[in-house]
Amino acid sequence: MAAVWPVTHERGDDGAMRVGGMELRELTSQFGTPLYVVDEQDMRGRARAFQQHFADAFAAHGTTCAVYYASKALLASRISAWMCEDGLGIDVASGGELELALRGGMPADRITLHGNNKSDAELTRALEVGVGHIVVDSLTEIQVLSDLAVSLDRIAPVLVRVTTGVHAGGHEYIATSHEDQKFGLSLATGAALTALHAVHDAPGLDLRGIHTHIGSQILSIEAFRESAERMLGLRADFAAASGVEVPEVDLGGGYAIAYTAGAEALDPSVAAREIADAVAGAVASVGGSWPAFSIEPGRAIAGPAGITLYTVGVVKEVALEDGGARQYVAVDGGMSDNPRTIMYGAEYSAELAARRSDAQPALSRVVGKHCESGDIVVRDVDLPADVARGDLLAVAATGAYGRSMASNYNAVLRPAVVAVRDGQAQVLIRRDTLEDLLSWDVAPA
Incomplete structure (x- = not known):
């Protein structure tokens, strides 16, 4: 059995994840979400x-x-x-x-x-x-x-x-x-x-x-x-x-x-x-x-050295044909920052990254914000039943092909890539800005 999370991954007493000696919620306060993090x-x-x-x-x-x-x-x-x-x-x-x-x-x-x-x-x-x-x-x-x-x-x-x-x-x-x-x-x-x-x-x-x-x-x-x-x-x-x-x-x-x-x-x-x-x-x-x-x-x-951080937006429960239910957890990214799930049926792991939860696990699907029903980040994962808007979610093993295959679909902005080591963060690739997006467009005369 191989490790899914980076080698420096750990959790504090409150359940907050740390990678490279940095709390992930601190990273997001500096650089926002979605965010690629490289150990x-x-x-x-x-x-x-x-x-x-x-x-x-x-x-x-x-x-x-x-x-x-x-x-x-x-x-x-x-x-x-x-x-x-x-x-x-x-x-x-x-x-x-x-x-x-x-x-x-x-x-x-x-x-x-x-x-x-x-x-x-x-x-x-x-x-x-x-x-x-x-x-x-x-x-x-x-x-x-x-x-x-x-x-x-x-x-x-x-x-x-x-x-x-x-x-x-x-x-x-x-x-x-x-x-x-x-x-x-x-x-x-x-x-x-x-x-x-x-x-x-x-x-x-x-x-x-x-x-x-x-x-x-x-x-x-x-x-x-x-x-x-x-x-x-x-x-x-x-x-x-x-x-x-x-x-x-x-x-x-x-x-x-x-x-x-x-x-x-x-x-x-x-x-x-x-x-x-x-x-x-x-x-x-x-x-x-x-x-x-x-x-x-x-x-x-x-x-294995990379993770992606998302902020949860909408959470809703959907009834399944077998009488069960699935929790849909929508995040502020999606197929624009990781298209591998929709392209290859890739599987990933996801966990809450900023707190501990004692709630029962619920069958969940992590989905993005794009105008596609196939906009899925993690197809099947157990997440706490109390996951809610504003929670920080981490997806493991995204160091390869996330940022390099990212797009501006739906005119979203591609995330930054930040390297962490010994409690320090360094931007490797900056986040797209709205000015970038508009600069590529040739406006009508």
Whole structure:
């Protein structure tokens, strides 16, 4: 069973939650609600744990394993700086993510640029700043990148994105290694091998290796084992045909976290050892030299370190067909600050954050303020029957994909992101203002 709340989470005698040494109700008095809160100690501790455990596990087999933070989970320049200081690289999938990573001081050669449809401008910028890897996703992109590299007199360090056919974990929309989806080049059809030859032969491109990503919320080490075997088999096939052993293999990530009490999470210390051992078996089976490895833990660094705070507005009881009742608890945010429930059927945990209650638990649904019946934050949760307007509600494990997927639906203002540590708070991303919203609108002449 994995912890749902951040590592510094605690409650006072009056039931008030504290994270990072700060009372959450004090944070909301300063910054309002909704509010994203990041436990800096928790997030950076997870980053360092992945970096250390995977480095040690692969070093035991005589090779290296670098760790790349997934910027799509949650990104601010300060977070990029944390990852840099803690020894990680960062993967980005757009020009905007690239600029934020650079703004935080991440060296360009520790940045990997992903994306299935990168623009010429994004590829050009990546070449100009000297990113460490560009992951090509199609034969079309190989030609485009080659032309750009030649025109700029640069050499592009390339990884080929491979669809291995190993499908693991998560909702259909976040699975990334089955055949019928937009990412990568198929191992089964021979497209991946064709792409490796194309990159090897193209001017301006330096074939650094191969990359895959098999899904999200993965608990099965066996899935990583099978994916590694297929990737190393492809590497061996290319070496046999070309005489070249690519030096790098990126195994992706997708490590599961716990969103609700009793849920499992993938322990990085266990995962590192078992994945390294699985890779060793694959290397022994396939033959050839050991490449350098890398992984991308995804939400596993940011997700558990974050919570979202809401103020309760309306509470009402709704009769159910089975004769029971459900308590609907409406808060001042919703699908605009966390769309994952409506998009993926994601489950979350919620608790009162500013007081203790002795009331009986009531089957509850936490909903937002938007004009959608599917505007649900937490589908099913037991909350005290006396929850009332003005109460502070905390939702756990929202550090990944809340703010990065947030919108201005219904012209609401996106929340701030605040980091807490040792009793101090620091704004990472400020709250939208009404002036921001109006500035984007072009008023009639």
